Amino acid sequence: MAETRRDRLRAATVEEIIRTARRLLVEQGQDAVTLRAIAREMGMTAPALYRYFDSHQELLTRLVGDLFNELTDVLGEALCTVSPDDLAGKFLVVAREFRRWALAHEREYALLFGNPVPGLDIDRDDFVAECGRRFGRVFMTLFLELWSKSPFPVRSDEEIDPSLRRQLARYRDAMSVSLPLGAILVFIQCWVRLQGSVSLEVLGHLGFALDDPAPLFELMLADLAPQLGLRYSPPER
Amino acid sequence: MAETRRDRLRAATVEEIIRTARRLLVEQGQDAVTLRAIAREMGMTAPALYRYFDSHQELLTRLVGDLFNELTDVLGEALCTVSPDDLAGKFLVVAREFRRWALAHEREYALLFGNPVPGLDIDRDDFVAECGRRFGRVFMTLFLELWSKSPFPVRSDEEIDPSLRRQLARYRDAMSVSLPLGAILVFIQCWVRLQGSVSLEVLGHLGFALDDPAPLFELMLADLAPQLGLRYSPPER
DNA sequence: TCGCTACGGTGAAAAGCGTTAACTGCTATG
């Protein structure tokens, strides 16, 4: 009762708002993440949120960026659990942790890697774009380490389609990594298979045939590892 | 003017409504496919649409089913352009035509293969489920033909993880095809790579590295074909 | 201590959404 003054004093924080938005996302789906619902959960009214965000879109954008950062951190921590010279272990743990996070956070994953949120041009927003790049660097850094510590055979530049070669060179320059174009190609191919299979599974597009795609995922890893000069080993337990 | 009576007589049709809905989807995105907008485009009011659909969801469901059918037909027609005994040609043309349709109909593709539309449980709706099965059968039929006319080496049942083996058997029975489990496995693996890479491209998740993933797609086909005992050949023109 | 500004909220309102209910013509049928 006497707290009404203290309550008035206590201003909401951006973090609190994002946390509430995420809770709504997880519990009720993307459509439930409305300004009114967020405000209601926090005991305020919707227009108050405009003190913190210019629009609903911007709030969602911020949430996307935070999710990217969380996923990046999770993968980074998983990497730390592997002995530094166990290259195969690093590759496998990152791939498996990516899938694990995706399955444990389906709706967050769909927000990051599913249909592009209309009006949320990820590359047009500096914050989210940086979070995305940071996320991508986890994989690129790992890949760079794999290659530098134990190079594997890749296509020579001449063996790569000219159009593709140009694109790979541009990407390599943008990332400022010194890898042969053939290695960049392998990197992208691996990423497409990894994200492609996880997306299909999380978004429910494998249910037509499988309830548990885990063994299929492991088969893919077993197929990918040798291409990177790594030895596949099944997950523990 | 004198046409008001004729106009009153002319009832809307379900096909017309779906066509209008699709036009809005294509031109303005999924969020623009509202009952009010559809009705406005057709010169009526929103509640009138409830004579044809129980809800907005049901309208969208019907649209999804129709899109599945169109895609199925497109793939079927593409198959007809290939000489009956050109197995590799059939595989390549279906894969390429799938990607082509996806790129030419990004928003339709996103509706079919992107984030699951909330409340639109594809498997819970008989109509859409049947359209989906019909679509899947295009690939399964082709695959069955590939295998029966020129079997390629596959894993034996014993070489397949027991959990995966059970799932494959269940799927094989549901599809009523007589293929070894190893072949079913290859089928699913191919499908995951095909749909995975097309989804990533269409949903804009390859843009971080490539503007034109076409050569990457061709590389994937060149990798897939030998696994099916087929010889890859680059696309014409 | 007074006065002012800036902050963080409120309520009302506009415009648009899905959905329901009551109503209105018109057609076709018994």
Next chain:
DNA sequence: CATAGCAGTTAACGCTTTTCACCGTAGCGA
């Protein structure tokens, strides 16, 4: 000819984002 039913309407409810005017408090300078 009456009537049932179809295909549309308007009105309304509650939801959405967003803008606007307003209000009380905190903290600061004079």
